[in-house]
Amino acid sequence: MQDLNDMLYFSEVVDRGGFAAAGRALGVPKSKLSRRVAELETRLGVRLLQRTTRKLSLTEAGELFHRHSVAIREEAEAATEAVAMVQTEPRGTIRVTCPVTLAHSTIGMLIPAFLEKHPQVRIDMQVTNRVVDLVAEGVDVALRVRPTLEDSGSLVVKNLGLTQGMLVGTPALLERHGRPASVDDLGKLPTLAMSASDGKANWTLLGPAGKVFEFQHRPVYTADDLLTLKFAVSQGAGISILPDYMCRRDLERGDLEHVLPQWGPRPGVLHAVFPSRRGLTPAVRRFLDYLGDNVMGEGKALECP
Numbered sequence: 001m002q003d004l005n006d007m008l009y010f011s012e013v014v015d016r017g018g019f020a021a022a023g024r025a026l027g028v029p030k031s032k033l034s035r036r037v038a039e040l041e042t043r044l045g046v047r048l049l050q051r052t053t054r055k056l057s058l059t060e061a062g063e064l065f066h067r068h069s070v071a072i073r074e075e076a077e078a079a080t081e082a083v084a085m086v087q088t089e090p091r092g093t094i095r096v097t098c099p100v101t102l103a104h105s106t107i108g109m110l111i112p113a114f115l116e117k118h119p120q121v122r123i124d125m126q127v128t129n130r131v132v133d134l135v136a137e138g139v140d141v142a143l144r145v146r147p148t149l150e151d152s153g154s155l156v157v158k159n160l161g162l163t164q165g166m167l168v169g170t171p172a173l174l175e176r177h178g179r180p181a182s183v184d185d186l187g188k189l190p191t192l193a194m195s196a197s198d199g200k201a202n203w204t205l206l207g208p209a210g211k212v213f214e215f216q217h218r219p220v221y222t223a224d225d226l227l228t229l230k231f232a233v234s235q236g237a238g239i240s241i242l243p244d245y246m247c248r249r250d251l252e253r254g255d256l257e258h259v260l261p262q263w264g265p266r267p268g269v270l271h272a273v274f275p276s277r278r279g280l281t282p283a284v285r286r287f288l289d290y291l292g293d294n295v296m297g298e299g300k301a302l303e304c305p
Helices: 004-016 019-026 030-044 060-086 100-117 171-177 183-188 226-234 244-253 282-294
Strands: 049-051 056-058 092-098 121-127 141-146 156-163 165-169 201-206 212-217 240-243 268-274
Touching: 004 019, 004 030, 004 056, 004 060, 019 030, 056 060, 092 100, 092 282, 100 121, 100 141, 100 226, 100 244, 100 282, 121 282, 141 282, 156 282, 165 244, 183 212, 226 240, 226 244, 240 244, 268 282
Parallel strands: 092 121, 092 141
Antiparallel strands: 049 056, 141 268, 156 268, 165 240, 201 212
8 A cells, every 4th residue: 555655745845846845844854755755656666756956847657646645635634624623612603694584494493503502603694585795795604595506616515405395375275266186277276476477477397207387377466575475375365386494384284285296396405605615614614514414314305393
């Protein structure tokens, strides 16, 4: 097995431009470094460095070996840093943004337990549906729900699981208008939607065996806020599509009923976005782990506390 110390020595010699500078940085005699690199070349059976009296230069094999050596060095440093962070009591302020309905129905319920577990942590949460520029606004973690995992460029995305939209209505409404036996019967029910164009809204519903149903309707009420829409659904004004994390408890109590449960919109992805894995404070790392453990299991639908 390759001696990983030799890979460290080699990468330092290359990065610092010579044995003397690398020796000073590592606290290792120059003669020892030279010998270890020579022994490394012997074991590999290839020359890694071209040595002259003035400078060192990498061979083609040396360039390849150097890239891997640097990667291993960085991973070792990251491992040490991770262990140190585990041993460090999280402290400080975590700045978080969260969509309104997600905060009201799920995340807001989870925060107190996290704070009780980590008393030296403070959370500054901005509850907003606005897309926040994390770097420009100094935000540590943004929670988002999107149809797919977003491409956030230099930001890191942690998948927290899937959320599913559900067609729901009150039992009294469904008794009054009749429970639909198929998607073709949806037109018999009053509907509520977040938006409409020229009075018309469109829902794309996915069903058994990959079937797709485009349901165009004229909602009796539109509101561009899910919580406001839920108030109207709960009062029996009509059926609508609500995310599972908003209505699971209502379904369990029997206050709402799942309409045509085999049909629904495409699931959304709940995820956390943050600037970088490297350099995260212990508090932010613990918070991300806590969300991963408590919001939902990987690949499972969201379950509210």
